[in-house]
Amino acid sequence: MPYDPVIADRLRAALAGVDGVSEKRMFGGVGFMVNGTMAVAASSTGGVMLRSDPDDSGGIIDGVAITGMEMKGRPMKGWLAVLPEAVATDEDLQRIVDHGVTAARSLPSR
Template sequence: MAYDAELADRIRDVLQGEPDLTEKRMFGGLAFLVRGHLAVSASGRGGLLLRVDPALTDSLVAAPHVRRFEMRGREMDGWLHVDDEVVRTDEQLARWVGHGLDYVRTLPTG
């Protein structure tokens, strides 16, 4: 499945003006990197792939339609898959993208 180009455009709108922003195709989607770190991606599985503070993983996956991202059969703390159902409005999308931005801003330049 290809990533949702409309969702990618909406993510771009949320990230407009973010310093050191780059885009890169990865994990079957379109990733948005800040200072070299993946913050959010329009996932090739639909919805978002989101990088967050690993310490917040349990509280964030308590929300409906949010789960740990699975890679090679392993669920990973700090990486979430957020379904389309919870990013339908601009406010919802901005909230989730904000989680990714908050975390990658704490990381050293990559």
């Protein structure tokens, strides 16, 4: 399943005021980098892939619409899977984007 272009456009809008943002197609989706580090992506699974500090993910994970990311059955430390229903409103999406931008900025620039 390809990424959702509507979610990608909403991510672009939510990132419009953020300095250092670039966009790159990858893994069947489209990733949004902040200073070269991916912060958030429109996932090829139809939702959002979100960077998160592994020590600061507890407050955002709900276990249903926002969960730890897995690839091929393996947990991906520092990444969360966000279902479309978790970003249904612009406020919800902005909260997710802000979380990803903060996590990306906490890492060294590439």
